[in-house]
Structure formats: structure tokens, C-alpha cells
Amino acid sequence: MDILLLLIPLALSLGLLGLAGFLWALRSGQFDDLDGAAQRILFDDDDPPPPPGRNDQTRESSQ
Template sequence: MIDFFFLVPIAIGLGLAGLASFMWTLKNNQYDDMEGAAQRILFDGNDRPAP
């Protein structure tokens, strides 16, 4: 039973850290250009499709 007094705060802390990092990515516009990244992998530096 004493283990729960250590594990529960650790789990809550890790959950809050994950939520904070997700909110940081939203604030810094990490998810704005979803199609640009998908199209960028198809082209190399010469603006033509990769072989």
C-alpha cells in the first residue's frame, strides 16, 4: 500500500509533463503544415520526384 504513495504522484507528474509538452507544441504551431511535410519527402533538392 505504501507503494501507491510513491507511484501515484509520479504517474500524475509524468502525465502533466506530457500534457505540458503537447500544449507547447500546439503553441509553437508544430501541427500547422501537415501536407507540406508529406510532399517534401517526395522531392529532393532539384524539385523533381525522387527516383
């Protein structure tokens, strides 16, 4: 029963330490953009294909 005198304050202090860590992360911007990286991977960074007429001209000039 005497161990409860040690474990209860220890559990409360660990809980407060976790809460302080979470509040610090929240204020420092760790949780600002959760979906940005997940959606950014879906966009293609390649250049769009040229219009159809430009392909014919480049083939003729190379021959």
C-alpha cells in the first residue's frame, strides 16, 4: 500500500510531462499541415506534353 504513495505522483508527473510535450509540439507548428505531404505525392511534376502540331514539326526538322 505504501507503493501507491510513490506510483500516484509518478503517474501524474508523467502525464503532465506528456501533456507539456504535446502542447509544446502544438505551439511550435508540428501539426500544421497533416494532409499536404499526402496529397502532394498525387500530383505529377512532369511537364505537360506539347501540342500535337509541334511533334510533327520536330520530326520533319530532324530528318
